[in-house]
Amino acid sequence: MNKRLCYLLILFIPLFVKAEQKKEVDLPPLHHVVKVRPSSSIQVPKHYPLNDKKEIDCQTCHGIDDIEETPWKDVDKNAPDFFRDGPYSQLTDFCYGCHQKKSYERPNIHQLLDENGKYKEEDCEYCHDKAPDPEDQLNTSELTFRLPPEILCFGCHLKTPHLNALNHQVKPDNEMRKTMREAEKRLNIILPLDKDEKIMCVTCHSPHQIGLIDQNRPAGNQVADTDLDEGITYIEHPWNQVFQSDKETRLKQLAKSGNEVHTLSYQRIKTEVLLRASARDGTLCQSCHRFER
Ligand code: HEC
Ligand code: HEC
Ligand code: HEC
Ligand code: HEC
Ligand code: HEC
Ligand code: HEC
Incomplete structure (x- = not known):
């Protein structure tokens, strides 16, 4: 919500200038520009009529x-x-009918492959010091990053992008470490820890689009039943308020009862992407936790 408002404000800044130049039209202050021919960066939906000079106009x-x-x-x-x-x-939904949403957003850095399956090294170097070869098998500890991997994600994502993300940034005990090593073998995945052996974002999430690293290799194996444009979605309506109250009930449930509820509360995930294993069916959770069945 705030994010959107922010874009909107940024978007409107140049209108101050334009409004000055368009005095002859009786328009409210800060109104959108009118009577201009859309440039190639604008895609006006076909059923929005342009005027006879092919300009955007009132209609x-x-x-x-x-x-x-x-x-x-x-x-x-x-x-x-x-x-x-x-x-x-949301007024911005109207704007995005013509303006490309992408150019106003943080880049989705996980979208690494183009239509031909090629990538740009500069995209890799957003996170990596030097773009590694996807064929290379490296340990997380052998890789060098522009920021320590445990804080790589914070520039674009909140520290608490979801319930439990922060609680999870701890060092698993020996018993859990054993469960994790077993799961890595059984599921052919990696669950890398940071240099202090704590859980970090990429313990559960793959940072790369599926297919960048061979999916038969543990580092490339991940759950993606949708594309990155759709992302992780939930059964509930994705509107923020609904989502927030959903989290509230989840929190209450977690506070009230034992472990099984945690898996239950995660069954409302609809589509998954960038996860090392499925959380929807509990596999991810059970690669560290042993729940009573
Ligand atoms: C019918 C299509 C359409 C819609 C809907 C639309 N715009 Fe535009 N917008 C344009 C066109 C065409 C331009 C002219 C620039 C161009 O062609 O690249 C423009 C330009 C702008 C500019 C730059 C103005 C300048 O000084 O050059 C801003 C900022 C902007 N729009 C914001 C918005 C916002 C915010 C919304 C939603 C409230 C919105 N637009 C909705 C078509 C649209
Ligand atoms: C590119 C899209 C676009 C075009 C073209 C356009 N408008 Fe608008 N118009 C908007 C948007 C967006 C708003 C809402 C601005 C706001 O209130 O934030 C708006 C608001 C208005 C309002 C209500 C203002 C108020 O706050 O009471 C009027 C009246 C209006 N436009 C008239 C016109 C007229 C007349 C034309 C043709 C000369 C025109 N518009 C062309 C997008 C457009
Ligand atoms: C958003 C940050 C980010 C971006 C962008 C990124 N990586 Fe990574 N990459 C990581 C992290 C964190 C790791 C360590 C954890 C892991 O292996 O998944 C890693 C690990 C790797 C590994 C080692 C995998 C193994 O065998 O363990 C390779 C190879 C790799 N990245 C290649 C690339 C290439 C090629 C690109 C660009 C197309 C790229 N990465 C873009 C964050 C990123
Ligand atoms: C213990 C495993 C785990 C850890 C650690 C973790 N995540 Fe997640 N993440 C998940 C699961 C499971 C989901 C999907 C279900 C959900 O939202 O709870 C998810 C969802 C997300 C989403 C999508 C949220 C949405 O609603 O669209 C983002 C973004 C995200 N994680 C980023 C992060 C970042 C950044 C970190 C590190 C601060 C992190 N995650 C740490 C398991 C984890
Ligand atoms: C350059 C900014 C940037 C960085 C750095 C970044 N992300 Fe993202 N990430 C995005 C954008 C943009 C999306 C698309 C969804 C959105 O707007 O939240 C996204 C989506 C995701 C999603 C899927 C959520 C969904 O529902 O679409 C997960 C999970 C995620 N990121 C995890 C991570 C992790 C883990 C890291 C650190 C290794 C990381 N991200 C670093 C920008 C970034
Ligand atoms: C990489 C290992 C790992 C994964 C994957 C994982 N957890 Fe955890 N989880 C931990 C650790 C470590 C703790 C903290 C120690 C503890 O409470 O046992 C923890 C704690 C928790 C807690 C207690 C939080 C608190 O405030 O005390 C809940 C609830 C939880 N996890 C649920 C889940 C769910 C649901 C999933 C699957 C989406 C999941 N975990 C996936 C390692 C993991």
Whole structure:
């Protein structure tokens, strides 16, 4: 939510300038630019009409008849078609109909392969000191990173991107270490620990898009039943509020009862990506935890 608002603010900054130049049009202050031909970076949906000069105009964005002739204060902004295909719960969803969402977001650094399965070394070097060869078999401790691997993810992700992420940044005891080593063999995966032998983000998550590293190798083996654009999704509606309250109930459940509930609470995952093993069916959790069955 905040993230989106932030983009919106950034997006609107140049409009201050444009609004000044477009004084002849009776438009509210900070209104979007009008009467310009879309550049190649803009994709106007086919059913949004352009004017006869092929420019974006009132009718392109607004489904209100004669909006030009109406004093802007009298226009019914709550009409569903005030914005084409509206109403929108987030104004940015309307913007992204024409503007490319990607260019306003943090780069999805996990998307490493292009259509031909090729990668750019500079993308690797966002994390690695020097791009390793995907064929190389290396231990996490042999690799050098621009930041220690346990904090690599924090620039773009929160320290607590989800329930339990922080609780998990601890050193597993010997018994759990044994369970982990067994799971690594049984599942043909890696569960790398940091230099202090603590759990880190990449203990559970693969940082790489599936297919970059041969999937038959432990470091390349991962769960991905969807693409990176969709990402990890949940059965519930992905709106933030719903998701937050979902976490609240999860927290309450965790506080109340024993271990089985934890696996239960993770069964609401719908699609998984960038995980070393499936959390949806409990495999990931059970590669460290031994739950009573
Ligand atoms: C109908 C398509 C369309 C929609 C919807 C749309 N835009 Fe635009 N936007 C354009 C076009 C066309 C330009 C002109 C620049 C270009 O062609 O690259 C533009 C330019 C801009 C600019 C740059 C202005 C400048 O000074 O050059 C900003 C900022 C912007 N839009 C923000 C938004 C925001 C925020 C929204 C949603 C509230 C939005 N746009 C919705 C088509 C659209
Ligand atoms: C590229 C899309 C786009 C085009 C083209 C466009 N608008 Fe808008 N219009 C918007 C957006 C986005 C808002 C909402 C701005 C806001 O309030 O944040 C808006 C808001 C408005 C409002 C309500 C303002 C208010 O706050 O009360 C009026 C009236 C309006 N536009 C009239 C026009 C007219 C007249 C034209 C043609 C000259 C036009 N628009 C062209 C996107 C567009
Ligand atoms: C988001 C950060 C990040 C990016 C981007 C990234 N890596 Fe990695 N890479 C890691 C981390 C962390 C490890 C250690 C944990 C592991 O092996 O998964 C690693 C491990 C590796 C390994 C060793 C795997 C093994 O055998 O254990 C190879 C090879 C590798 N990366 C290649 C690449 C290549 C090639 C690219 C670019 C196409 C790339 N990485 C991009 C973070 C990243
Ligand atoms: C103990 C294993 C584990 C650790 C450690 C862990 N994660 Fe996760 N992560 C998961 C699981 C399982 C999911 C999917 C289910 C969920 O959200 O609980 C997930 C989901 C995510 C998501 C997607 C969240 C969403 O709702 O879209 C992000 C982003 C993420 N993790 C980043 C991180 C980062 C960054 C760290 C390190 C601070 C981290 N994870 C540590 C297991 C882990
Ligand atoms: C350059 C920024 C950047 C860095 C660094 C980064 N990520 Fe991400 N990551 C993203 C973006 C962007 C997405 C797409 C979803 C989003 O916007 O949250 C994403 C998605 C994910 C997801 C899937 C969540 C989903 O639902 O799409 C996981 C899991 C994840 N990252 C884990 C990690 C881990 C672990 C690291 C550290 C090794 C890391 N990320 C480092 C930018 C980054
Ligand atoms: C890489 C090993 C590892 C994985 C994978 C893992 N855990 Fe953990 N988990 C730990 C460690 C270590 C602790 C902290 C020590 C302890 O409480 O036993 C912990 C603690 C917990 C706790 C207690 C948190 C607290 O506040 O005390 C819960 C609940 C939990 N894990 C659930 C899960 C679930 C659910 C999954 C699967 C999504 C999972 N774990 C995956 C290692 C792991």
